[in-house]
Amino acid sequence: MSRMTRSMATVCLSGTLEDKLDAAAAAGFDGVEIFESDLVSSPWSPERIREHCAESGLSVEMYQPFRDFEAVGPETLARNLRRAERKFDLMQRLGTDLLLVCSSTSPEAAADDDLAAEHLRTLAEHAAERGLRIAYEALAWGRHVDTWEHSAEIVRRADHPALGLCLDSFHVLSRAQRDPEVTDPAGVARIPGEKVFFLQLADAPYLETDVLQWSRHHRLFPGQGSFALAEFTAAVLAAGYRGPLSLEVFNDVYRQAEPGRVAVDAMRSLIALEEEVGRRADGPERERVTLTAPPQAPELAGIAFAELAVDAEWGHRIARVLAAMGFAHRGEHRSKPVQLWQQGDARILLNFGAEQDTAVSAIAVETADPEASALRAEALLAPRLPRTPGPAEADLSAVAAPDGTEVFFCRTGADSTGWLSDFVLTGAALDTPTALTRLDHVALAQPFDHFDEATLFYRAVLGLAPRHDSEFAAPFGLVRHRAVTDPGGRVRLALHGTVLRRGEWAPGVPDPQHVALATDDIIASARAMRARGVPLLSIPDNYYDDLEARLDLDPALVAELRECQVLYDRDADCEFFHCHTEVLGGRVFFEVVQRTGGYAGYGAVNAPVRMAAHRAARRG
Template sequence: MRTSIATVCLSGTLAEKLRAAADAGFDGVEIFEQDLTVSPHSPEQIRQRAADLGLTLDLFQPFRDFEGVEEEQFVKNLRRMEAKFALMNRLGIDTILLCSNVATATINDDELFASQLRRAGDLAQRYQVRIAYEALAWGRFVNDFEHAQRIVDMADHPQVGTCLDTFHILSRGWSTDAVEQIPGEKIFFVQLADAPKLSMDILSWSRHHRVFPGEGDFDLVKFMTHLARTGYDGPISLEIFNDSFRKADVARTAVDGLRSLRWLEDQTWHALAEDERDVTLQLSPLPEVAEPAGVDFLEISTGRLGETIRVLHQLGFQLGGHHRSKSDFQVWTQGPVRIVIGDRGPTGAATTITGLGFATPDPASAQQRAHLLQAGTIARTREDDEADLRGAYAPDGTEVFFGEVSPDGFPTWLDEFGVEKTDQVSDSLITGIDHINLAQPWQHFDESILFYTSLMALEARDRDEFPSPIGLISNQVMSSPNDAVRLLLSIAPEDGEQGDFLDAAYPEHIALTTTDIVAVARRARKRGLAFLPVPENYFEDLQARFDLDPEFLDLLRENNLLYDRDDHGGEFLHFYTRTLGTMFIEVVERRGGFTGWGETNAPVRLAAQYRTIRDAERGVPR
């Protein structure tokens, strides 16, 4: 599949955008007119630069406000268009994007639209270029791709075709089924954009909130299957207007864009696998990625080792041992849960989540898939007799490893820490990892969603928002289809006037499962665990909401337990440790098939963390 990207998607100068697109692996680019206008380089220099980088220049865009006007204005528009055709010849671009008129159209007449497009086609023929007519979702008279295609058919000119843009189609709720009715040779260009579902005017939605495929809510796979059946075999291009992209690093945005197209190509290939019709669009699948069987291990690093291992001990973990060749690493275990700790020495550095190990049926295929999706691979030094842990860097810098599935639940790498099977306690109170919450920089949030979707086959599910003392927090739930791996990705608040609190502005956490949370809490309390305090107002509110048995409410209060219940009688009990650097640990017990995350209690937790961190700043004793 030929890939392209509009220069409007990327930050920087035109020269920087071309370099980033080429380095990421795109086949071509669309030149956005403003990028050329402000460039100090001539069209001939841009053309040569693209050729040197191995890029084709696929589209010049946009040409606006052309059809539906009086003859006097139309003659002026033709003159303006001819100047752009001459410019395209200098650039070596053979297709221009013509948007349906938004501002200057005064005559609503399809016959007139078609006649004016036909005259434009005659002019285009003289310059050996083509016109791709696109229905803007907010076009004055033409805002529907089927309407635009009817006008193209009426124009009946070899130099006039249509441009399909998924945002303009799907933002209006149009069905994409009719795409299959368009002859492939009359589709001159295809632009893709995804977007979250928002309730706002379409123009603002389009200009600020488009995202790459797989990062929003549009069904682009369905669109691509319809497109493939038309016989279209031209470029598949990205046209994304997004405030974050305009400020983000140009190289990583380009990589994220190509990753999205490779993921979409793979999904489309699978969607068409059973289709018996001929498909001209060249599609290639990625190496298969199997659902992860679970979390193999978690890795954290700290400059506060004593504080960190004390909390693990209070929760019932035992030291498994130190790594035989990397003495600054140790592993703590409880039941099937393994937490590797990297000791940074007595530096006081915050305790942070640095790595996730997924139990993967085929680590080699997962690594190959990561490479094809442009994920940076981890160069891990090891001795000859040590496990070859393959992995890639997530957008936030977290190391994601692909570990082998262990039939007996005992991975071979544990031997490097001196841990033996007989060391594993089968009746541990902690029974697994319920979920992992990772805080994401706001500018990489959508990129992270696509990373875990495309690389690990996780699915984006519910997105929640809730208030905190430092602003609104947004959570994206990600999980594997088998529910063995569950991640919560949270937007970390932007830097602001929050002082040192921003070191732990939205702390990450590990949620451990148990079938007896009261026993875990009592054991932890006896060992001196500092629970995150829960205010009395919370328990009074619980009683008002759920009419709990007074003895049960006292049990919750006594053990700093929070509580939630769903409409089907499922229950969720959980408690939090105090924050360790930028992370904390949660212990949860699910009863009766409860499937939520305790999100209704998140504001209580965030407010308590805010207070405790503020008190620490001010020297208030715990």
């Protein structure tokens, strides 16, 4: 028994066909579906494409799409069969035996299942003469055939061994999401396995848009959206399907992103999907999908530290801010220009040796099994970072996240014997003069092209679940916000990025990142920080006037928030209080947060106010 064949449609990637094949091969795909428009635009002959694929270890799994074929009048049928013969010629030159035929969207198509079956049978007969096969797919917007059940019924009536089904998770699950009483994805498990010729996989967010636009512009790789893909894939495998898992993702952003990187993201999504399918499948399918499963994600206990890359000038200024915030300068790294600052359980490293601009350069997660975490990350194609520890130093594994942040794996609870032993301690007392207790979250700005890739990375590699999706109008354009957290809420990363790539007008690109620190008494913390000279961000009076009007809040509370420049959000019985420093070094600020009653969000409603305030502070 061999592992699943992993395939992708060329339409997933940007570039010319040549670019796409190289990217898919480099990411370790076994096969490709060749999209007609990619082939038509390629200067390579079908034979050369075939040869190049073979040399790159890629099989040509399918050629697609063939549209508007069935249930038409005799003249159109004759023309369509001539058209098919030309495509069969091409497929033989390409070296693939499978043609995708989509259910017709033509006004010429009759609502006549027997006629459709008869025509598809004829097509299959022609194909079989050449050793080729036809995979019939119900488009979610097909004129008459728009559910997998309907396509399966037509294939059953046509009853030809060279005719089977192509199941596309997008079409099946989007239709089911719109009309759950009409179509049932779970039923695919009862299709005769030999009739499922091909399985295409795409995820997507749930959108209220027209299904054609949804399909053509907003598909995602598995694990990046909201579809129940593992369940669906398990059902198709349960039916007896033995072909490839093939990604078919039409996405406006991926269409213009560097294809090598997108192909890696795609491969990561398949590996993670197979792992999830393995948890749901049983019997031989379970074995196949788990053959190459990565080690399970170990439990995470928290963020051991966040590291800021700083230059000398900004490093010393940020160190002064940390001191004013009540952090103690606890240690100096034995071999590198790195300072450890600490208050309560919150640890921040200032790395003066960085070549990049001021930014959150690394986070360290506490894991029950650092080696398993690192192996899992590697199995999921996270680039492992080269590390050369000094003689007495801890051998921490680290990988690079899509946004460039380094992710370190530290053993839970072993700080004094582990990474902390790399620091010469200063002996500074660990007081808590501003009552900051620990890191609440780290907010990482995501480059426009890689937001969904980042979600999948943190989800798959660290086992964090996406939560609190929001999109809001900020002063300089729309912003997406999404958190990824472990089940216990001990590791929280807040990802944010622009909805559209920005031009030159918007200030502060790339957006600032921040480290958020928890307190149990925001008013006390804010007052203490102000008294100690922390450059706290000024919030407009208009915000507090609106808060009072909008939420009917106790005026005494509002007065206190206003005095301390604290922002406020609430959610049922939970409350969230937060205040911020000014932006330091052009790119980083600190936030102090208090959560009550289990508030699990990030105060996204206040983000535009905070952004405008940062802008005003920069202008001075």
